Amino acid sequence: MGCDGFAELKKMLQADNDEKISFSDQQDVDELIQFLKSTEEEECEKKIDEFVDLILEKSNVFFFGIGNSAAMAYYGARYFSDLGLFSFYIDDPFYPSYLRSSDYCAIFLSESGETVELIRQVSHLKEAGATVLLITNNEESTLAKMADCTLAYHVTETKLVQTFDLTSQVPTLYLLEKIAKRVKGFIPET
Secondary structure, eight states, X not given: OOOSSHHHHHHHHHHHHHOOOOOXXXXXXXXXXXXXXXXXXXXXXXXXXXXXXXXXTOSEEEEEOOTHHHHHHHHHHHHHHHTTOOEEEEOOTTSOOOOOOSSEEEEEEESSSOOHHHHHHHHHHHHTTOEEEEEESOTTSHHHHHSSEEEEOOOOOOEEXXXXXXXXXXXXXXXHHHHHHHHHTTSOOO
16 A cells, blocks of 8 residues: 555545545536436447347346445345346355356346456356356456457446445446346246
């Protein structure tokens, strides 16, 4: 961290803690409107269709996330289940990922795409033959390079005290709902 000792580290952390983040409602709104418009562009539509096709090839969907992304994983699993597609979420990075079946799709949610525990999970799941999909803010991330298909949203990353992530999760929610509704269109009514 560039500190010569504990006292200097303590001073640096206190300065980070005292730093005020300026939030701009208008900037957030403008950024979200830009994101929503981008989802209607042909390139994004093709990626969403690819996501849907990969999901439909499998019987089960697992959602993975840590931190704020864990809440999104829970929401995604619930939303998909409500629409009739068996799914559940895993928010424990140490959950055994040795599921030996290629009949499931793992959807990872990660703002940074660099969470070490998720990278480890993806590695194990890929070895087991799972299809790995990713929704992230960082299309150049390690997870994006490992995933079979990646959907990236582009919003300003906001962190407080270097580790508390306040980056908007609205794009993740929107993409999850859009994908789930498209998948639902292919599932026969029972």
